[in-house]
Amino acid sequence: MVIDVLDPRYDAEPAYWAALRERAGLRADWSWPVLATQAWAARTPQPVTVFRDGPEPWGVVAAAWVTGRTRRYRFAGSGRGRLGGLVVRAPGVSSLPGWWFAGPGGGLDCLLDAYVPAMRAELGPGFRAMLVRQLGEPAGGGLRLVRRTEDVAVLDVARFGTRDDWLQSLARKRKQNLRKIFRTVDADPSIEVRLMPGREADPVAVAEVLRHNERKHRDVPIVALPHFTGYLTALLRQPDVFVAEYRDPATGRLLAAGSVLDHPRLPIARHWGALAREDGGRPNLYFHFYGEVVKWALAAGRPSVLFGKGMAELKATLGARLVPQYAAAVPVLPSRRHA
Incomplete structure (x- = not known):
């Protein structure tokens, strides 16, 4: 398995991105030029993580890295901050999930089993929590604090x-x-x-x-x-x-x-x-x-x-x-x- 953790501000559009968007049904706000423009205007770093087997992507997650340095009216800097958490959310539309995984059961389990370890390796020990929005059903078991949010x-x-x-x-x-x-x-x-x-x-x-x-x-x-x-x-x-x-x-x-x-x-x-x-x-x-x-x-x-x-x-x-x-x-x- 290959894991690409990309920053749209600095990383060029991957060769597989158009095919990934089409397969996953990702809308216009997932277009790479749109992601890059949004990332430059964001309050937080906006990592995009892709999971693939060779050239074939089978998962993607968009998130915001929130730390004690995050401010309402401050753009994201080049540094990450040592301690924080990831908010997994769609890059443009708040009423949709911020992830896609191929195959059945591609939901919270994939985020826990594949995404969390990958981001732990990327962000280090300062990665302390993850908030996942727009789950279509309650998450059961484990150390998860779940609440119902706004209906869509x-x-x-x-x-x-x-x-x-x-x-x-x-x-x-x-x-x-x-x-x-x-x-x-x-x-x-x-x-x-x-x-x-x-x-x-x-x-x-x-x-x-x-x-x-x-x-x-x-x-x-x-x-x-x-x-x-x-x-x-x-x-x-x-x-x-x-x-x-x-x-x-x-x-x-x-x-x-x-x-x-x-x-x-x-x-x-x-x-x-x-x-x-x-x-x-x-x-x-x-x-x-x-x-x-x-x-x-x-x-x-x-x-x-x-x-x-x-x-x-x-x-x-x-x-x-x-x-x-x-x-x-x-x-x-x-x-x-x-x-």
Whole structure:
């Protein structure tokens, strides 16, 4: 077995990376240029660990190395820090796992049996703990502190023929509300709606509206860092990214934008941001965006769409099923450190 522990800031894209992404079904945020751009703008080192037999990869894990040197408004330095832990998480989408292993049973057991020893060898005795997010079921046994986290919302669209079929499946009040929103927005000459490949969007304008959304949630104790234009530029260039734009045609100003990361089985409604009403924004575009995503997914033949985490009850009213998620904290004990 060969283990590659890669730092996207310094390591070139491996020759096997495109094939690994395709086999594992890793979305646009796992593209190497996107990983590299994100790593340079991150608060923590972002190691990407690949397991392979010769040239054939059979596993990959993305993580953040968190130490006492980690700060909310400080970029990751070149040093590692002596004592810390790994947070195993997807590099872009917080509602998906940050690992893939080929074959059955490729979950927490592989992380414990293969990943922990590999990172112990890489990081040394200062590696003391691991937090694994987005487990689809509770982890049992062992020295694992497990708790349920936010559910993720998945809308199964394969059973619908049209967007109206989806609307018909909803509760009466929500159905009437959405129909009114769709009619109002679609008939408003001051709002131009366009769903397009991400490469056609202006990443600077998209970053601006996403930051409006970030500022709206400053009351949350821990919020994501603002969206960096460089990261969005790299992400939107990927061929499997689409953007829904809402513009004022008279001024050309971007009022709101949402992104979709495509996938054959489970695309993701990834970003959303909109101007506040007092800044010239328009009401209810958030709901209209989900209608556009459903319409796009049906046209593209996608069976389901991931609506992500947060506002689970609201997303359930849109017909999404809520999938429980768990996090496991794994102390790296002396017996495991020498595994």
